[in-house]
Amino acid sequence: MVKIGSHVSMSGDDMYLGSVKEALSYDANAFMVYTGAPQNTLRKRISDLRIEDAVNLMKEHNLSFDNVIVHAPYIINLANPDPEKREFAISFLTEEVKRTAAMHAKQIVLHPGSAVGGDRVLAVEWIAEGVKKVISNTRGLDVKIALETMAGKGNEIGKTFEELKAIIDLVDEKDRVSVCFDTCHTHDAGYEVKTNFDGVIKHFDEVVGKSYISVFHVNDSKNPIGAAKDRHENFGFGFLGFDSLLHVIYHQDFKDIPKILETPYVEGNPPYKEEIVMIKEKAFDPDLVLKLKSKS
Numbered sequence: 001m002v003k004i005g006s007h008v009s010m011s012g013d014d015m016y017l018g019s020v021k022e023a024l025s026y027d028a029n030a031f032m033v034y035t036g037a038p039q040n041t042l043r044k045r046i047s048d049l050r051i052e053d054a055v056n057l058m059k060e061h062n063l064s065f066d067n068v069i070v071h072a073p074y075i076i077n078l079a080n081p082d083p084e085k086r087e088f089a090i091s092f093l094t095e096e097v098k099r100t101a102a103m104h105a106k107q108i109v110l111h112p113g114s115a116v117g118g119d120r121v122l123a124v125e126w127i128a129e130g131v132k133k134v135i136s137n138t139r140g141l142d143v144k145i146a147l148e149t150m151a152g153k154g155n156e157i158g159k160t161f162e163e164l165k166a167i168i169d170l171v172d173e174k175d176r177v178s179v180c181f182d183t184c185h186t187h188d189a190g191y192e193v194k195t196n197f198d199g200v201i202k203h204f205d206e207v208v209g210k211s212y213i214s215v216f217h218v219n220d221s222k223n224p225i226g227a228a229k230d231r232h233e234n235f236g237f238g239f240l241g242f243d244s245l246l247h248v249i250y251h252q253d254f255k256d257i258p259k260i261l262e263t264p265y266v267e268g269n270p271p272y273k274e275e276i277v278m279i280k281e282k283a284f285d286p287d288l289v290l291k292l293k294s295k296s
């Protein structure tokens with residue numbers, strides 16, 4: 001069975017329990033959460049996350065911990081030229097990995113970082129250094145750091161498979177790193193995800209190794225190939241289109257890998273329940289966005 005879900009929120013009194021409830025409301029069997037607001041680093045104590053209640057609800061619904069993914073906040077930059085800020089990023093990520101383990105999740109998605117001054121080689125070294133420190137600070141925890149493929153907006157590292165490979169090469173404990181493959185980002189970075197996903201994967205396999213892929217973000221893109229914009233579109237409504245995204249989701253090589261939607265809300269309405277129906281039924285609904293708009 002396809003492992004499909006979306007990012008869900010973790011807030012209010014319910015926290016993690018609310019995340020599970022939200023995922024179940026979309027008929028999802030996978031989900032991804034930020035442990036707090038993605039744009040800041042304020043976090044609640046682990047004891048306030050309602051982990052036990054969330055875990056019980058997951059067990060009740062046979063939702064496997066393997067399909068639960070945490071996403072680190074995107075303001076964290078392991079390649080910040082300021083050494084104090086790099087230290088902060090490392091200590092924050094260390095706590096994030098501990099939270100991830102406490103939540104029974106097996107991987108945390110990380111945007112590798114941004115080469116602020118433009119030196120990409122140095123940025124790759126700083127990122128690897130940071131990832132290594134976080135791993136050694138959390139030795140023994142069953143959590144992988146999933147480096148995300150990036151669109152290449154600004155000076156983002158991870159636009160090419162070679163950059164991800166360069167980071168992984170510098171990490172000794174390779175069982176603690178993996179890759180999050182985002183279809184919108186790779187398309188925006190210039191890879192032919194729409195017309196030749198098998199070729200893209202062959203290339204990825206040669207450079208990094210396809211067994212490193214531990215999660216997919218299955219987003220459509222608002223922009224043409226190579227645009228380096230990183231603007232997600234609803235499933236099937238963008239430049240990638242329904243059939244190419246479905247090909248990724250049902251690809252034989254990645255049957256057991258969870259797929260996560262980070263597609264945009266439509267006028268305040270989450271599209272995930274309906275997008276998951278389209279994916280499971282393998283049938284595109286060209287009126288979906290209009291229907292979601294009329295809900296408002």
Ligand code: FE
Pocket residue numbers: 071109111148
């Ligand atoms: Fe991301």
Ligand code: FE
Pocket residue numbers: 148182217262
């Ligand atoms: Fe993503």
Ligand code: ZN
Pocket residue numbers: 182184185230231232
């Ligand atoms: Zn994105």
